[in-house]
Amino acid sequence: MGLLPEKYVFILRHQHATHIARLHAGASGASSALAVSAAQDIQDLYNSAGGKITVNGASYTVKFEVRGHALESKGITGEFRTAGKIFTNSDPRNNFFRVENQTSSSGGESFSRRSGNDGMLNYSEISKRGSTTEAHEIGHGLGLRHNNESDYSSLIKGKPDLMDNRNDRVQEKYRSKYALPDGSLNLDKREVSQKNIDDIFTPDVINSLEKNGKAAIGTTTNTYYAPNGQGFNKK
Numbered sequence: 001m002g003l004l005p006e007k008y009v010f011i012l013r014h015q016h017a018t019h020i021a022r023l024h025a026g027a028s029g030a031s032s033a034l035a036v037s038a039a040q041d042i043q044d045l046y047n048s049a050g051g052k053i054t055v056n057g058a059s060y061t062v063k064f065e066v067r068g069h070a071l072e073s074k075g076i077t078g079e080f081r082t083a084g085k086i087f088t089n090s091d092p093r094n095n096f097f098r099v100e101n102q103t104s105s106s107g108g109e110s111f112s113r114r115s116g117n118d119g120m121l122n123y124s125e126i127s128k129r130g131s132t133t134e135a136h137e138i139g140h141g142l143g144l145r146h147n148n149e150s151d152y153s154s155l156i157k158g159k160p161d162l163m164d165n166r167n168d169r170v171q172e173k174y175r176s177k178y179a180l181p182d183g184s185l186n187l188d189k190r191e192v193s194q195k196n197i198d199d200i201f202t203p204d205v206i207n208s209l210e211k212n213g214k215a216a217i218g219t220t221t222n223t224y225y226a227p228n229g230q231g232f233n234k235k
């Protein structure tokens with residue numbers, strides 16, 4: 001299955017900065033519904049932050065619009081067609097994610113590329129309504145790093161945010177709220193924070209918004225992933 005979200009044009013309108021994104025899913029099975037529900041999960045999580053940015057001295061609420069679409073991937077022909085769309089995409093709003101039960105021959109978690117627009121999503125991590133992994137991977141595409149890049153089992157001392165990790169531990173006094181029984185982070189508890197929003201809207205992005213009224217975040221990386229997780233770029 002393939003899934004592709006889209007990215008990031010911000011249009012300033014009155015008191016709102018609108019973030020438009022599209023999420024396309026291509027695939028075998030019920031991928032159209034999956035693309036729509038994953039897109040909705042992404043949109044809801046980002047909007048629940050009620051994030052604010054300041055542009056030319058005025059405060060704006062950031063509103064995310066994320067739409068999901070299925071991409072064809074039936075048989076070799078479908079795969080080629082989908083690869084062609086990915087290779088020729090020049091719109092950074094388009095994000096392409098392949099969805100499979102495994103993301104490599106040895107299993108694997110969802111992955112994406114920082115400031116890019118492609119990756120793979122593990123079906124089990126995104127199929128549930130309210131899952132946060134799809135928003136986390138999109139976060140990487142929007143330039144976000146893990147909160148603790150050097151220590152994958154660092155301690156979360158309070159409310160977890162979007163860029164905390166599966167292997168992070170939750171401080172004792174917050175465990176009943178945010179952890180699984182083994183003390184590790186319950187991924188469903190991740191929320192987008194104002195810090196996440198601040199990290200997406202870098203000074204360069206704000207500068208572009210101030211000058212042009214819009215900004216693209218991230219780039220097109222044009223990688224097609226085969227079902228086994230191998231990535232291909234157009235030669």
Ligand SMILES: [Zn+2]
Nearest residue numbers: 136137140146
């Ligand atoms: Zn990550």
